Amino acid sequence: MFEVRVQSAVFDASAEAARLSDARTDVGALVTFTGLCRADPDAAGAPLTALVLEHYPGMAEEEMARHLDTARERWPLTGAVIVHRHGRILPGEPIVLVVTASAHREAAFAAAAFLMDWLKTNAPFWKKEERGAAGGWVAAKASDDAAAARWTAD
Amino acid sequence: MFEVRVQSAVFDASAEAARLSDARTDVGALVTFTGLCRADPDAAGAPLTALVLEHYPGMAEEEMARHLDTARERWPLTGAVIVHRHGRILPGEPIVLVVTASAHREAAFAAAAFLMDWLKTNAPFWKKEERGAAGGWVAAKASDDAAAARWTAD
Amino acid sequence: MKVLYFAWLRERVGRAEETVEPPAEVVTVADLARWLAAKDEAHAHAFENPAVVRAALDRRHVKPDAPIAGVREIAFFPPMTGG
């Protein structure tokens, strides 16, 4: 089972993972990555009160599906699910979910890390921070570009 | 919250993961690895009917706790749980669980992969296969030794 | 041709989308960005630093030198910060 989804509602990571392993005996490794909204204060000490995620409807799903196809070409996966939320997200809430299943742990780990790195830099989502009255658009990180680039360097 | 546990009962991966992220706003990344029992047939075509896991009580928990300490020294984790089952395990059932939580995804992914690689080669557990009337002890894999060694090579 | 804007490009332009008919000499994505920037102050502000503006043609990432001929939908946006 392979699926990508964009939604505003909170997702249930364990239910998504269960769909990849329940009633099967060929899955040896199941990796679930959940990205969550942190309340980290900024340099001025203002804690984050919310994230607002804007996305490009249509392209977001297509780009996620293309990344998933690339992962399936590179690793022997028995299943994978990507769920990405949009809209207003509070600290402590989940933002993104990647679940990968494979016979072997190396493939499940590598595919999950790959998908997350590519989502960060290529999926058309943009985060805006609310910090009380302040806030603003999150700048892209060079470290994320470097993380994504390592999958094409080898 | 950091914890290691050896038990014969099936564990609830989502409940263990929830304990690391619920009611907190400093966790940005949660990685859950579940290792499951596969029914893969052997070279003669006999499918696995069960795994029996023997362990060294006391040392198993201590060794898992030492690995967890090493992971905490290497990566900024906000929490981690390792649960390893012993006894008779059927195809499709979970065997081992590693959950890691951190502010950042790189640390959570790396620590989870590290813990799994070290569990495979250093935690005192031994798998015996049941394949109908046949079966026998699982041999250690050179690929697991190599996977564990990569954490000391750099 | 439909042009979409996201994140702070949308905020600076003041709208999420518009339909434009650029002249024939506008051949590439970079040409279109320059042509749009010349429209008014809001567009000029959105495109003031072309190095931080990314583009997609019909929902696929492209480089600034990509030709826009035959494209139905072009989107401009800052570097992605999802995940």
Place this chain on the structure above:
Amino acid sequence: MKVLYFAWLRERVGRAEETVEPPAEVVTVADLARWLAAKDEAHAHAFENPAVVRAALDRRHVKPDAPIAGVREIAFFPPMTGG
């Protein structure tokens, strides 16, 4: 000194643990394995290939040249296959 056996070493020796009092010339883990192997056919079978026998002293992995003096519990087992 308590000696524990796990997995196929336990099966070959025919017991999970035993208490032994090796002579003074048995100094290292490897010495003890050789001394145990000389006890009877079952022990000889368990230790027939020392390269695939691992050991722990008081629940910590050790190399064959580790000294056993002062140790309360020594375990012999094949390479681990957990996880």
